Amino acid sequence: MAHYGKNYKYTTFTATEQAKIQKTNGKNYIYQYIKAGKVSGWIWYGYLKNGNAPRSFNSYKLAVEDYAQGSLIQTGVINLATDFGDLGDVFIYFYDEDEYDSEEQVDQDISTFSNIYNLFQSRFTETERTHLTNMINQVKSEPFQEEHYTLSDELSELASALGLAIGSLN
Known part of the structure; x- marks a missing residue:
């Protein structure tokens, strides 16, 4: 056969x-x-190539859905993402940090982005890994305040950078 x-x-x-x-x-x-x-x-x-075969898009999407539970990107991931480009667009266009009610919500989103970054980390270039790691560390070190403009902007920039990196995968 x-x-x-x-x-x-x-x-x-x-x-x-x-x-x-x-x-x-x-x-x-x-x-x-x-x-x-x-x-x-x-x-x-x-x-042939040495190493393990890459995971399918659907296995990545299911993992991202699990990580996104309760975050501001959950609905976009579940309803809109059909390939890596769409999944990246969810981060870029559907992440709205203005909806924060509490420090717990901020912590949830930081944790979500960290977990999703770790999921894709081996697929990113070294430059992307360095850039995203620095952005995540910066966001983690930023204190939450009632007027959280700096943190909001940094989370929004992180969402966009992570979305661009994921969207470029194939």
Whole structure:
């Protein structure tokens, strides 16, 4: 049975054998025998990458929904996000920090952003990781006050930066 790699981009395979084949043009090619569950077969090694397969968008979305429970972005994540671009847009366009009633709500959103950042951290570039880590640390260190303009602005900037980074994933 023939399989197409495009159908298994979220599957982690294990290579169990390797063969070196000399084609009629005199060039040598390396093929590996790979397996994942009931799916197995020979594939040219150039089509493979080391490491685990990335998670699917839906698995990320479910994790973000869990983290967003009770936060100001919850409705947007559940109702609007169908891909990484939409998910990023939820942070950029639907995050409204003006609705804070309490320090607990601020802490909830900071925790939500931190958890979501940690979820995607390995997929971001080093520059994005450095920038977002600094932004999260800055927001965490900012004291809550009744007139929380600085904190509101920083949370809004964090939401936008995190949204842009998530939206650029594919």
